[in-house]
Amino acid sequence: MSYPKELREITDIADKDHPIHIFYNTCDNARPDQNILYLHWHEHFEIIVMQKGTGIFHIDSQPYEVGPGDVLFVPAGSLHTGYSTCSGDVAYLAIVWSNSLFQHWIQDSVHSRFVLPYLEGRARLPVMPTQLEPACADYYRLLDQAASEFKAKQPGYQLVIISQLHTLLTYLSRTFLPQQQQGRMNRTPTNNGERFKSLIQFIEANLSEKHTVDWAAKHLNLNPYHFCKMFKKLTGRTFIEYVNICRANEAERLLLESELSVTEIAGLIGCDNPNYFTRLFKQYKGMTPSQCRK
Template structure:
């Protein structure tokens, strides 16, 4: 349910039919206590059944109250970082620094960032830089080397390769 559904703390107080779901919890607890072979699978299946039944019971009520916007629990965590990337093109920022800014380890950061934006962090930074470079090529008389430096690429040859990769043409071709 990707965090879109909230269950009441005491479901049976809101919906009496939930009382019969509690037996699933009792069975899961008994499995945990007995620890018979493969007990983890039984516990997991009981919890899946419980959450499925709770979802069926409470989903309809909540679906009418909430907007259809996809839920992403860490979206706010990334807002400041994304604003920083989009406004400070020439700043060098590593994945490790970005992960630290949102208090995550680099692996988890990369996974969540891609889920949120649809791109890896490096791709996102490069797209922002190439979009700004495209604007500068159209609106300024700066040289390609100067524009490369303005968007955070120290090496003009690397900048040209990146620009071609993301925009399908070289910076010189774009300027024409």
């Protein structure tokens, strides 16, 4: 798994006429608490389909524990990240798509009534629909079929996938939209991620600097206690743990993509003591910097 330097991910979808892509993510021999999805956000919608192993994903400051067969719906623009909760292989699909995928239905009144509210952000699907309605699991076969179509890429597979995804959204809308329209479900959950995005972007772009809880809390006009509580809910990590994870991820990238020495890399990520850098890197990556480079 690679870690981009930017918090905002510009999702690369080659087929602009049919903007959907399915990413097959694997993490072999994962350790409990190992990062399996870097913290990021993007303007596309995303569906996470857990296939192997167990994990916990933090989406809009809420944790969701998942195992094989579980599905999460990530709203566009939401900060999200994930960690393994098992020892062994972890695998999941990330189905990423743009609301323009259904532009040809825009004049359809039934589409406008049932699906468009979710595409335009006027309503939100539950992140984990089966928590509220277990019967929704019956609809997930459509995602398995879409993944098979994407992998095989038979003629016209794009149309099949679009049809399957649209059918899934319609089934979910049939289940949840009436409750949302009657005010029995929150349409727009509180999203604390927006105010943290600039802070996290600054940290990831300036890892050589010293980042403290007091400085970060002041940056957001929060007292340290409330800052730490909100940050942990958003990322699943304490502030110091998150900074160290970012440093370990950037060090891994530099070890694999550059010819800089271990000492030089340690300095670039804010670790002046090479021995401390080695201990930190092994804590989060399960190996020493030298072993990673080899």
